[in-house]
Amino acid sequence: AGAGIGSDDSGEAKRTIKLGYLPITHAAPLYIEEEMSKEGFDSFDLELVKFGSWPDLMDALNTGNIDGASVLIELAMRAKEQGIDLKAVALGHKDGNVVVVDPSVNSPSDLKGKPFAIPHKYSTHNILLYQMLKEAGMAYEDVQVIELPPPEMPAALAERRIAGYVVAEPFGAKAVAIGKGKVLLQSHELWPDSVDCALVLRGELIDGEREIAQELVDQYLAAGARAEHKSEESKSILKNYMDVDDEVLDLSLQWIKYDELKLEREAYDMLREYLIEMGLSPNPPSFEAFVDNSLIEQADEG
Amino acid sequence: MRILDKFGFAAIAVFLLLAVWQLAVLVGDYEASLLPAPADVGGAIAELLQSGALWTHLRVSLLRFAAGYVAAALAGVGLGLLFSRVPWLWRIADPLVQVIRPVSPIAWSPFIVLWFGIGNAPAIVIIFLAGFFPVLLSTVAGVRGVDPIYLKVAGNFGIAGHALLTRIILPAAFPSITAGMRIAIGTAWIFLVSGEMVGSQSGLGYLIVDSRNTIRLDLVMAGIVFIGLCGLALDRAVLLFERRVRRRWGASG
Amino acid sequence: MRILDKFGFAAIAVFLLLAVWQLAVLVGDYEASLLPAPADVGGAIAELLQSGALWTHLRVSLLRFAAGYVAAALAGVGLGLLFSRVPWLWRIADPLVQVIRPVSPIAWSPFIVLWFGIGNAPAIVIIFLAGFFPVLLSTVAGVRGVDPIYLKVAGNFGIAGHALLTRIILPAAFPSITAGMRIAIGTAWIFLVSGEMVGSQSGLGYLIVDSRNTIRLDLVMAGIVFIGLCGLALDRAVLLFERRVRRRWGASG
Amino acid sequence: MDATGRKSTVAHKTLLEGSGLWKTYSGNEGAEPVLSNVSLQVERGEFVSLVGPSGCGKSTLLHVLGGFARPDRGEVRLGGAPLAGPASRAVMLFQEYGLLPWRSALGNVELGLEPLGMSVSDRRERARYYLQLVQLDDKRALLPHQLSGGMKQRVALARALAVRPELLLMDEPFAALDTFTRYHLQDQLLELQRKEALTVVLVTHDIDEAVYLSDRVLLMEGGPGRIHTELAIALAKPRDRGQRDFQAYRKRILEAFRLTGNGPEEEFTI
Amino acid sequence: MDATGRKSTVAHKTLLEGSGLWKTYSGNEGAEPVLSNVSLQVERGEFVSLVGPSGCGKSTLLHVLGGFARPDRGEVRLGGAPLAGPASRAVMLFQEYGLLPWRSALGNVELGLEPLGMSVSDRRERARYYLQLVQLDDKRALLPHQLSGGMKQRVALARALAVRPELLLMDEPFAALDTFTRYHLQDQLLELQRKEALTVVLVTHDIDEAVYLSDRVLLMEGGPGRIHTELAIALAKPRDRGQRDFQAYRKRILEAFRLTGNGPEEEFTI
Ligand SMILES: Nc1ncnc2c1ncn2[C@@H]1O[C@H](COP(=O)(O)OP(=O)(O)OP(=O)(O)O)[C@@H](O)[C@H]1O
Ligand SMILES: Nc1ncnc2c1ncn2[C@@H]1O[C@H](COP(=O)(O)OP(=O)(O)OP(=O)(O)O)[C@@H](O)[C@H]1O
Ligand SMILES: [Mg+2]
Ligand SMILES: [Mg+2]
Secondary structure (H helix, E strand, O other): OOOOOOOOOOOOOOEEEEEEEOOOHHHHHHHHHHHHHOOOOOOEEEEEEEOOOHHHHHHHHHOOOOOEEEEEHHHHHHHHHOOOOEEEEEEOOEEOOEEEEOOOOOOHHHHOOOEEEEOOOOOHHHHHHHHHHHHOOOOHHHOEEEEOOHHHHHHHHHOOOOOEEEEOOOHHHHHHHOOOOEEEEEHHHHOOOOOOEEEEEEHHHHHHOHHHHHHHHHHHHHHHHHHHHOOHHHHHHHHHHOOOOHHHHHHHHHOEEOOOOOOOHHHHHHHHHHHHHOOOOOOOOOHHHHEOOHHHHHHHHO | OHHHHHHHHHHHHHHHHHHHHHHHHHHHOOOOOOOOOHHHHHHHHHHHHHHOHHHHHHHHHHHHHHHHHHHHHHHHHHHHHHHHHOHHHHHHHHHHHHHHOOOOHHHHHHHHHHHHOOOHHHHHHHHHHHHHHHHHHHHHHHHHOOOHHHHHHHHHOOOOHHHHHHHHHHHHHHHHHHHHHHHHHHHHHHHHHHHOOOOOOOOHHHHHHHHHHOOOHHHHHHHHHHHHHHHHHHHHHHHHHHHHHHHHHHHOO | OHHHHHHHHHHHHHHHHHHHHHHHHHHHOOOOOOOOOHHHHHHHHHHHHHHOHHHHHHHHHHHHHHHHHHHHHHHHHHHHHHHHHOHHHHHHHHHHHHHHOOOOHHHHHHHHHHHHOOOHHHHHHHHHHHHHHHHHHHHHHHHHOOOHHHHHHHHHOOOOHHHHHHHHHHHHHHHHHHHHHHHHHHHHHHHHHHHOOOOOOOOHHHHHHHHHHOOOHHHHHHHHHHHHHHHHHHHHHHHHHHHHHHHHHHHOO | OOOOOOOOOOHHHEEEEEEEEEEOOOOOHHHOOOEEEEEEEEEOOOEEEEEOOOOOOHHHHHHHHOOOOOOOEEEEEEOOEEOOOOEOOEEEEOOOOOOOOOOOHHHHHHHOOHHHOOOHHHHHHHHHHHHHHOOOHHHOOOOHHHOOHHHHHHHHHHHHHHOOOOEEEEEOOOOOOOHHHHHHHHHHHHHHHHHHOOEEEEEEOOHHHHHHHOOEEEEEEOOOOEEEEEEEOOOOOOOOOOOHHHHHHHHHHHHHHHHOOOOOOOOOOO | OOOOOOOOOOHHHEEEEEEEEEEOOOOOHHHOOOEEEEEEEEEOOOEEEEEOOOOOOHHHHHHHHOOOOOOOEEEEEEOOEEOOOOEOOEEEEOOOOOOOOOOOHHHHHHHOOHHHOOOHHHHHHHHHHHHHHOOOHHHOOOOHHHOOHHHHHHHHHHHHHHOOOOEEEEEOOOOOOOHHHHHHHHHHHHHHHHHHOOEEEEEEOOHHHHHHHOOEEEEEEOOOOEEEEEEEOOOOOOOOOOOHHHHHHHHHHHHHHHHOOOOOOOOOOO
16 A cells, blocks of 8 residues: 555556455455456556444545445445445345344244344345335334344354344354354345445545546456356455355355346335335435446446 | 632633534534534534433443442452452462453453343443453552551551451552542443443443444534543542542541 | 462463363353364464464554553653643643543544544554553552652752652652553553454454454454463563662662 | 570569560661570560660561561560460550551541440540540541641550550650650559559660669660660659669660760760 | 840841741641741851640741741741742751652762752762761661661751751751760751851750750740740850759750640659
8 A cells, every 4th residue: 555656667656446345255256356456457456455343444435544345335325425425336246145043933923022133224134124024014123123243143143142133144154054043034035136235436536537446347347257156266265355164155155146236226226215114314315326337337338 | 619610620621622623623624424513513412312312321321330330349349359368369360360451342242242142231241341450450559558557557456357458458548449440430431332332222332333333423422422421420429439438537537 | 489489370370261261161062163162262373373473463463552552651641740730731631531531442433533544543543542541640640649748858959840750759659650551551452452443454453353253253262362461461561660660769869 | 594694584474575586687788687686575564675776676676576577586475475476465656656547546546446346435435535645635536647746656655555455565655755745654654554564665765764664774786786785773663853863874874875885975964 | 026025136147037927727626726926036057946845836837937838827038038938948857757768868868969960979979978977878778668767867867968058947856866876966966057057947845955956945835836935045065964054944944834834743853
């Protein structure tokens, strides 16, 4: 970082783009893109910055300490609503979230009155919970919703402090792998092509450094395509970024898709409506204001 | 007159703080949602007060704090007295204390969840851990710092055991113990936020974490203001307690 | 002989700790990945040692810690001396300190990121904040606790200003100041983990947070062990420094 | 036989006995012993004074006799049994007073009475009696830091007397007192000693005081500290400070000092 | 004119002047003044003693004269100028010594010399000279807690003398010393006073000492504290403690006390 000044005489040094992430399966395309960047990109160097929690990542993104991130889209929308110039340029993945419950729970109605964990109010996981309860004919208030840091969820489930949770991977797979939880539902059963994580960039980058932004998205899509193979090669790259067992990784990869990363209007609008319906946000940013598909469309053409 | 005097200085302090803050907002020219101005935070505070949310959070936090802190103070003073009277025990405990003390509650939290679950218990345990060590260490230091002549006098008059503890050692070590208790107040409050991150759905710490999650930094700042004010109030309460005990000792006899 | 004695007690302490831990693992019958046994953690430690990752993390953390702590100690002692010599200044600063002190770095972190970015700077700032207040408060308390007769003697011999500070007040308040510095060591280490959550890509705190996020609790425990051991070592270093200074004062003069 | 040349008397008559006491403070340069083979015996009801130059080891010897410091060698026996540590049978009056700063004058005097299981009112009454004795009843509510130097000394004295010990070890208890208060308390002490068969070992630098109060005066010298002369004062009490015999004793003590090289050149005629 | 009845002399001859001094300690029950309209004047080169019963306010008066405590009313002037606070021209020897516990005996004596800008070797030499004077050169490396009571007092004395002040305020400086050391130091003090035109105000409870050293003795009484009698000692120095006139002065002081009701019944014949 900051290698722009006093560089070698071969010409001007390349700009370093910093992207933030949390070590979850959902950010896999970023991992592969960084790996690819080691071969050299034309217009920029890529540096991934790992964070310990979503709020920490959002602090850095909002203040411009990173140029973009793979982040829960609801958080980015929230920041946009608060006046931060952010745009979603691609999805992180499709599907890939599971509702994990205690082995004794067999249907959503068994969760009635029990504690159930989500990572965050502003998350697709909260919406998934809402949908699940709604489909089962229950009210959101019928379960005791608890916001809990994801790493704590498998332990809380194992000790039966909670009856279930829905969260990003690999935390769901973890409980399944150690035999303390089972999959009640997969996200596509509740909400096909659900929108979860997105690649979000700061407005300055998109508007001011178009060329870089374009190459970033081009390479991102290529990386997504490679991730979708779920080959041994891409798994070994993933394991450099998130230190998990093969079993857990394999399990969580089964549930997720990394192709077709364009954020479509219908999916986004559905998300918006849920946010409004659930009372999480009175006026989430519109598709036009928040989603910039021009880069991804350009890439598809190119 | 003296009260006015006191609050006069506090008023200057508050004014200075607000002025610096407002200046930072003006000079820094930050996005308003990233550094809310005093007026915005005032609005947020009013909102919290009106909706009654503040009182709920405050009550829950104070209860958790009281449970964790009182337990920490009792355990810290009790074990501190024990350790400082039984040297070999302290020689075993001391390295343990020094190894366990610097470990952050954040690091412990996976294990705290495992043992204490979520909700009230982990918050109380974390506040306990934060408060326990300062009280323990300052009690041990206080007892060891008791002027030997008091112990000589006590030994001479056959004051031993329980009476030695309550009549000589405790009063002599009292300033050091209360200093530790004041430090512990601050430290324990600090960890309220960590403690209320582990599955709590209420409390000032939750308010801050939740507001941070929803990028409502004006509410974060409002939470900070309340935590700060409560910390100040609790600190002054311990100070008052200390003065009262001292005065009682002075006057009784 | 005496060293053996010392390490003997430390050995008992370590043994007890391991025994309790192993017992908890056996009795609790937890999932191994949720409560790793001592042997597993031993393995994790060996892994960290072999890969060299430990040294990198340790070095980075120690450097950050040193920067934050030394700055905190200097600022704390300096301002503490100033405040305790200028009563009206302290009367303004005291409420501010008591309000700001109990606020968690986690609550501050949006603003810390705003002003200090990510990486080294916020970690150092957070460690500074954690260390600053205990040193400041114990310096103020120490200076106020100086026996008035020393000040009378100094005033009598025309010792004022800088000489009064270095020859009378500092030595007289020294025990209290170093006690504060020892407390600060512990507190500042605690916040290493918080500090290294804000976009750091290395350090013991990062190791713990990252391992926690990937549910490698054996590595979390290994990180805890190293933070604990470093905390112990630093505490002992301050103790040694204190003893040496005292001895030097004793012998010189 | 001991270093002072006295023959041991019947055991039960001897209350306090120190034999072959050695004491060295580490850290003291050259590590010359502060006590070097000191032996002494004190009979029940006897009043013995220790007199000697500043720094010769008087306080140290008193600490050892009271069980507050362990001798490097030698043994102290109280009432025939080896002394393990301080006991309320033998109360010490420290040179630095040792008042508890968080207790009032009255509270300090009550301190020693608390373990005795008296009723609160009895205790208060007894404490006030002894405060009256040292003329401080009107100051009973003050804390030590509010008392003058001499008042502190008197509170400590009242506290020691209040427990009515068998043996009283006193380290310059009258040093900070004005002549009248000192004389008053000296007489009170003699009166108490007679009435309650009290045994007293007194450290003093006041030869007059030693002669006025003591049955026996032990003269110490420093470097290394030892008892070099013993002098029985064979005068009936109460004594008259102006009497010829009184002055003769005083002179003998002064001369004994001069012989050990402590005396200045000029002539003393007190 | 002042309360002691002395007429003011020419200003430049008067070094220290206290006029109409009042002092009350809050928290003292009844709040009876500890000093009640006390006035006194001390000439350059004069040796004045304050004598009075324990707790009558001697230490308090000395603190006020030295600028360590503010009188509630009244004024203290040193060399004609109002006294704002302690100054090294007037050095005080405290009843509690005030030695710095982290400095050796030598370090404590050097303390007062440090602000004078002397070279290290000069300073050390001067400090050792005064330590020799109080016969403690061999103890110079010891810390205060390793010294006996009398030794501490002597170190404090050496420290005060070492800065060669104009005015020396002494609060019972010889109280914890044995007779010989005391006599020795008294003579040294007189010698120094003569050589260096030192002015001394001494608090003592030892009438003998007051008569031996002073040009003038001020007798204080307590409740409320005031100077009730003043006595000039018109004897040539060095004085002989056994001389008839010496004894006569001593007797007059004792009688003055008796008149104020402080004396016990019995007869004094010292
Ligand atoms: N800090 C204080 N607070 C309240 N009262 C005090 C304080 N210091 C002294 N006094 C009171 O003031 C009076 C005079 O005290 P001072 O120390 O001046 O006496 P003194 O003449 O020096 O006695 P001594 O010869 O015993 O040292 C005493 O009655 C004492 O109780
Ligand atoms: N804690 C100590 N460490 C080292 N040396 C000490 C200690 N206490 C006393 N001494 C030394 O022991 C010697 C005797 O001291 P002690 O206090 O017994 O004398 P003392 O006869 O009571 O004198 P004084 O009449 O001045 O009180 C002195 O030389 C002193 O320096
Ligand atoms: Mg002594
Ligand atoms: Mg006095």
